[in-house]
Amino acid sequence: MYSIRQFLDEKGREVWSVREDAPVIDALKLMAEKNCGALVVLDEDDRLVGVVSERDYARKVVLHKKTSIDTPVSEIMTADVVTVTESDSLDKCLSIMSAANIRHLPVVTGQKLVGVLGIGELVQHQIEEKEGEIHSLTQYVSGALAYR
Template sequence: MRTVRQLLESKGPEVFAIGPDAAVIDAIRLMAEKGIGALVVLEPGGRLAGMVSERDYARKIVLEGRSSKDTPVRDIMTAEVATVRMDDVAEACMQLVTERRVRHLPVVAGDEVVGLVSIGDLVKAVIEEQQRELEHLQRYITS
């Protein structure tokens, strides 16, 4: 099974982040500009503060009738974030996103966020692994 390190090597380690004191509207604009559904929220020193997603926006701004211009990200972000490390395997990450019902996992090395894996990255890795196993079995059967 592929590791998080291998996933990041194939997709790149780019992480889009925002500060907790930024206005929610700025977070939504950044997500729209980058075509992504979530941002890592980093304190000024680079420490992981949480995650903010389109889901957070829909539930905590739209449904509550709050202003995205006047509300800081800190007020709607998810502060308790599940994280993974470079040597974790995709299967364990998939279990984590399923159990926690999240779509994004920040990758940490020490206190630093070094990447982000999404449920899409994990599904792709699992499908590729299954395809390799199927091809191996087909070669075994035909030889």
């Protein structure tokens, strides 16, 4: 079974983050620059304290007529963060993301943030893995039929 450790070793462990006291506009600029839909939120000791997403911005700033310049990330972030470890499987992560209705999943080792998974990249990996299995089975069946 494919672990998160293997997945992160292949994709990389770069994490884009913002401080909890930063204005929301800074988070939005970084999301636009990195073309991503969410950032992890860190405190002054680099501990994971939340996740902020475009959805948080739309629902907690725009709809409440707040400004992204005057609102700190800590006011709109999701503080109850669901995390996984490097030893977890991709299937488990997809199941967690589906059940919790989340699109981004931080990976931690102890208290240390070691990566972030996006649902799109996990689904893409699963598709590629299944296509490989189909190809192998097709080759196997074709070879078996050729010897009849």
